[in-house]
Amino acid sequence: MELQLWGKEPPRPQSYYPLSRSRPSFFSRLLFSWVGEILNIGKKSKVSIDDCYELPEDESTENEKLTFYLSRHKLFKALFLANLKVVISAVLLGNVIALLDFSSPFFMKLLMAYLNTSDKPLSWGIYLAIIFSTITMLNPILTGKYEWIKLQIERRVRTSLSNIVYCKILKATSIPSGLGVNIIQVDVKKIDQSFRNFSNLISCPIQGFFSIFLIYMQVGDAVYAAIGVLTVCFTMNYFINKKVRKCSEQLMKIRDQRIDASSQMLTNIKMVKAYVWENFFKNNVDNIRKKELKELRFIMILSSVWIFFFWAIPSITVASVFLYYTLVMNMPLTSEKAFVSLATVTILQESLQDLPWLAAQLMGCLVSIKRIQGFLDIPDLESLPSSECIEIKNCTFAYKDKAVLHDINLNIKNGEFLAVIGPVGCGKSSLLASIMGELNILKGNICVTSEIAYAPSLDSWIQNDTLRNNILFGKPYVEKWYLKVIEACCLIQDINSLLNKDFTEIGERGINLSGGQKARICLARAVYADKDVYLLDDPLSSVDTFVAEHIMNKCFLKLLAKKTRVLVTHRLNILNKVDKIIVLENGKISKESSPEAFKISENLIVSQEPQIEEISSSQPKLIQDEEKETGKVDWKVIMDYFKFSGGFAALTLSLLMMLLYTIAKMSGDIILKQWSDNPDDIRFYLPIYLSLRVGGNIFIFFRAFFILAVLGINASRYIHTKLIEVFVRAPVNLFYDVTPIGRLLNRLSKDLNAIDEMVSKSLSSITNKAFQISSMVIMAAIYFPVISIALPVLFYLSLKIQRLYLGASRELTRLEAISMSPILNHFTETLSGLKIIRTFKQTENFHRKNSKLVDNNIRLLYSIAACKCWLMTNMELLSSSLLCLLYIAVIIFRDDVSLGMVGLALTYVGPLPLYVAYVVVDLSLNENTMISVERARQYMSIIQENPEELPTDKNLQNWPELPTIEFKEVKMKYRPSTQMILKGVNFYIEAGKRIGIVGRTGSGKSTIYLCLLRIVELFSGSILIDGVNIANIGLHKLRSAITLVPQDPLVFNGNFENNLDPCHTKSQKQIKNTLEEVNLSRYPIDYQIKENGSNLSAGERQLLSLGRAMLANTKIILFDEATAGIDQDSDMKIQELIKNRFERCTILTIAHRLGTVMESDLIIVMQDGIAAEIGSPQELLSKNSIFKDLSNKII
Structure with a gap:
């Protein structure tokens, strides 16, 4: 048969042309105005990856610095050395900015000294204002550059870690999928975030040291009270840190287990539904999730305690210093000393309040580094010595630590055709794995040629790509050789049956292919590779005898005639065509001989009956593109998040706690002003001040507790539970067949991790800064009303800047989230196909593809970082201009204000620009983190199966009493856009009968069991079991009455x-x-x-x-060629067992080997989607029938 018409190749994606990045001017780089191009695109239309900037060379996956240092050092040190230059730059610049922050209390001291004297002219004050305004405007420019360097560190760490983790996967012996997914999705992010903020971790203590020094300059020995308070707090913090780290390690282990369980459930969802195991798998995942949330809640409670201590530190420090200064040292508390000390302690608070978060981040980073280091320490597969043949001398091979093959001695010459036979579990596939180097060698020596190709059968590995690309597998297309290969592998008829021929897209895991079709595509991939040695793991078990004969003669004996071939088989009737035979029993070679001398023992006889293979014709576009929302995050998403958390109670309580804290803080500072204006009334003001500033901090703990440990945990629990529920109930044909599992795992790993840890923390940060800004505005309006005139302008321009930023930022964030799904798909696909990838020496190609996917992700991060730095720089410049106005206003109106008023105004208005800038950043980041909620929410409303239970099910307690089955004009298609598979099937099966269902390629026989189990709902017609229409039965009741024994079992x-x-x-x-x-x-x-x-x-x-x-x-059993991969002795025993154990059951056998149905009571021959013939085997064989024609095709 000739190939009728090649499909039209899908258009290749055009090369993207990134935005022009000609060298921007000095001021453009300083203010990040070069980002305006992408911001304007976001303002007018949707941003796409084509609009993103190209990556610098040192940020792409081609950068091998980390690999170089890892060869000499452990991961933590290697990461530092690989990024040493940028880390040092960030540390130095961060400390310069930290020191500049102290110009504020220093200027306050000079200003208050100037206002307290009348001998200095106005020009002196103006000079002070100009100098400090210059410093104030310089700060945001340096901060923007500082943030850019930190984000550069984040990108470089993520790129290099993603690269080495993937490289390790390609070389390691055994990788649990859950561990791998969590490392890519969670651990890498924890490490890159911690390295990004490492400089803050250095600058915070330095700021603390200078704060103590400046306080000493103001109040002398009273600073020792502050040191004592800090010592106690940091000691307690050490023990909290230690506990958090231990809990974080446990949390990550539990997360690995949850992703493992989720991946297992989603990958095998069809069989999970068929066995009615949805509740078992769902409960298993939910139980692991409960353990995870228990650990997470405890960490959040510890974080709340942490936050309490570090928020309380400034208040307790100031209170203890003033107490010691006034009562012990008996010194008057002047306005200058009070407010300069307060301003200094405010800086101390700014540095210390970030420490809990930074320390928690560091703890998470150390846990993740330990996990990745352990991952990198997994032994690599040892490369086998090269040889011109295969020579194994007295070898014992092990899977992990368990020996599976013992004392193997084998010599295979070049061009030899070797058959490997033996009973189930004797080690045939393990022998092939040992030749490929996939097993550990406990003793002995093995030499193998480096040019090996491998073709599996039941464990076929198919990529989510076109049929042609699955065969080419990275090799260039050579038409003449390609046509020979597909003809020898009997694929031409299959390709002609597909709508877009060999450019038809094959679904994830080959979901739209039959077992035989997958086996032959794997075989074609091996043959096309044109290697020296072919390891063939029973590729004939999944095909009918006609196809098997074709492959044996045209492929194994002709096309591969000069190659070395090792064939695992149960078809003993082909043994006369090989050069040598070995028999494996109990992991040992029990016999080795030529075909002529070989005597077939009783327990090795296998069926030689013809098999009939089923394949499906697919549509060219199977996997749907991932949906992406556009525009701003809908308010419904935010409102739903609060609903998911159990309503607004937790949020209301947290806001109330923050309000009470703010009132206490403001009242305390007002008392301080009054006290400094009347320093002699110490006994009146001191106790009030202490109770307000120290006692008010208890509200901080409850605010953090309600947001982190109540609101956040409740929302996380609900979202995960809902996702698992909808995933379990989603239909296979309408959802799973068109949705890669990687997308679902992305929601359950990266997005859920963001919901667990980032969303609630972001809300906590926003509420904190919002209340602080409110208090600053109120205090400014009361004590310095002139400056409040400029506040509306500040807020208006801030809003304009935020809107321009968000237009591009939110789209880039969504694209970044979506760009992780292909990385995860490629990652999981690699894990499942490692044996083939390594054997075919395709590791470089797969590494190259991974690098391209990671680079696309980093390109998006690069553009997001540029937009963020533009936002921060411009927001801080705008806010700093307000502070400059305040300085000028104080100088101009110096005769109308008291020192206490000036101190209070500078204390509250001074930090206001910074808080306004960061609340805009936090609002923007919160919207970006809410995208994870948005993405999870997308899947909460996906299409669901029909009800698992119906009220009428209670009337079917003993159903089916008589397991009769009747198909009435049954029509079925997989999806609305696909062609009809069953086109009006009619038949009736009596109770207790054994039915064989046979048919040629594309006839629709395997679709029968999908309809019986309602894995796919009918387009029209009806199916009756015991006289009851199965459409009127709950899915669980129906599926519980039927047992499926599939060809690809779920284990x-x-x-x-x-x-x-x-x-x-x-x-x-x-x-x-x-x-x-x-x-x-x-x-x-x-x-x-x-x-x-x-x-x-x-x-x-x-x-x-x-x-x-x-x-x-159950009374109805469906067999889908359940004994295809076992030896005949076991097969005969099982057939006898089936006959006795299921004597009164109705048995439907979807046959690929006709011998399994020859003793059936009835044969149904499917052809072109209808039941073309129905009758007993003898009846159909006695006349000119389709069944007779099929049975005559025997080797």
Whole structure:
């Protein structure tokens, strides 16, 4: 058969042309005005990645500095050395800015001294105002540059860490998927954020030291009271830090478990629904989440205590200093000393209030570094010595620490065709893995050629790409060779049946392909690679005999005639065509001989009956693009967040606590003014001041507690619970078939982590700054009303700047969030296909693709950072101009104000510009963090399946009493835009009958069980079981009455007991008996099965699935070629077991091997979506029928 018509290749994405970045002028770089281009785009239209700036060379994944230093140092030190220049720049500039902050109390001292004397002219005061205004305007320019350097550190750390983590994945022996996802999504972010703020961690203590020094200059020995308070607080902080770090380590371990469990559930969702295990998996994830939230709540409570201490430190410090100064030293408290000390302590507060957050961030960073270091310490696979052939001398191979192959001696010559046979679980696939270098060598020597290709069957690995690209697998397209390969692998008919031919997009994990089609695409990929050695892991088990004969003759014996071939097979009728045969039993080679000398033993005979393979025709565009909201975050998102938190009670209480704190603080400062104006009334003012400033801090703890440990935790709990609920209830065909699992894991990892930790902290920061600004404005209006005239202008211009910033920023933030999904998809795809990627030596190509995806993400971060620095620089310049006006106003109106009023005005108005700037930044960042809530909320309203339970289910207690099945004009299509698969199927099955369903490619036979289980709902028609229309039955009731034994069984982490009976409805005795019946009694019921059953053979996984059916004890059984990967001795026993155990059951066998249905009571032959023939095997074989034609195609 010739290929009829090649599909049209989808248009390639055009090369993006980033915004022009000709070298900006000095002032443009200083004020970040070069960002205006992208801001204007955001103002007028949607920003796309094409509008983003190109990355500098030292910020791309091509930068190998970290890799270089990692070869000599541990991760923490290597990160510092790789970014040493920019880290030092940030530390130096941060400390310069920190020292400039102290010009404020110094200027206040000079100004108050000037106002207190009348011998200095007005010009002296104006000079003071000009000098300090210059310093004030310089500060935001330096701050903008400082922030840019910090964001540069963040990007570089993220890029380099993403690069080394992915490189490690390509080389490591074994990586749990949950650990890998959390490292990429959570740990890397924790580390890059901590490194970004490392300079703050240095400058905060330095500011604290200078604050103490300046206080000493004002009040002398009274500073020791401050030192004592700080010593006590920092000691307590040390123990809190220690506890937080321990809790953070535990929290990350639990998160790994949750992502593992979630990934396992979502990846196998079709089988989870078929087995009615939704509640089991959901409860499993929810229970892990409860543990996670318990740890998180405790951390948030500790954070609240932390916040209390560091907010209380300035108040307690000032109170203790004034108490010591007035009572112990017996000195009068003047306005100059009071307000200069207060201004200094305010700076101390600004530095210390960030310390809890910075310290918590550092603790999280150290935990994440420890986790990544442990990840990097996982042993790499050892490369095998190169040889012209395969030579194994007395080798014992192990999976992790468990030996699976013993004393293997094997020599395979160039061009030799070797067959490997043996019973289930004997180590056939492990032998191939050992040749590929995927197993550890405990003893012995092995030499292998470096040019190996590998073709799996039941564990087929398919990329989310076009069919052609799956075959090419990074190799250049050579048409002549490509056509030979697809013809030899019997793919031409399959390609012709697809709408867009070989440019048809294949869904994630090959979800729109049959098992046989996936196996042949994997085989074609191996053949196209044109290697020296071919390791073939039973590729003929998933195809019918006609296709198997074609592949054997055209591919193995002709196209690969000069290659070395190692074929694992259960088809003993082909052994006369190989050069050598080895038999494996119990992990050892029990026999090695030529085909002529080989004698087939009873327990090795396999079925030679023809198989009939099912594939599906797919649409060219299967995976839908990820949705992205546009414009500002809807207020409904914010309101919903508060609803998710349990209403507005927690928010109201936290606002009330903040209001009470603000009132206490303002009242205390007013008392201080009165006290400084009347220093002799110490006994009246001191106790009032102490009670207001010290006692008011208790409200800070409750504010933090209500926002972090109540509001935030409640919202996180609700969002996760709702997401898991909707994911479990989403339909397979309308949601999972078109949505990559990486997108869902992105919501459950990165977005949920932001909701857990960032949203509530952002709200806490905003409420804090909003109340402080309010208090500053009120105090300014009361004590210096002239300056309040400029405040509306300040707020108006601030709003204009924020709106311009948000237009671009929110779109860039959404794009950045979306850009993580392809990274995660590529990451999980790599984890599942490591064996093939390494064997085909495609690690460089996959690394290159990962680098491109990461660079796209970093490009977006680069543009976000540029916009943020523009915002901060311009906001602080605007706010600083207000402070300059205040200085001038104080000089001009010096005769109309008291020293206490000036001190109070400077104390409150002085920090106002900074707070206005940062509240705008916080509002913008909060909107950006709310995007995570928005993205989670998108999936809360996805389409859901029909109800799991219906009121009428109670009338079906003993249903089905007679398991009859009737199809009436059944029509079905997978999605509205796809073609009809079943086109009017009609048949009736009597109770207790054994039915074989057969048919050629694309006939629709595998769709039958999807309809019976209502995995896909009918387009029209009806299906009746025991006379009841299944459309009128709850999904759980229906699926509980049917047991599916699939070709690709679901095996998850846990022991045999949990895998066979996860709902724990059976006794251990029943489970042990079942294991014995399915020939798995060699395993104890508590034997731990690894992820995806990786420590079981393909045949053992199928036997485990059969054991589930025996324990389920339902009256309708669906077999989807459940014994395709096992030897004939086991197959014969199982067929006898099925016959006896399911004697009174209605059995439907979707057959790929005709031998499994020859003893059926009835055969249904599917063709072109209809039941073309129905009759007994003997009846159909006695006449010229489709079934007879299929049965005649035997090798």
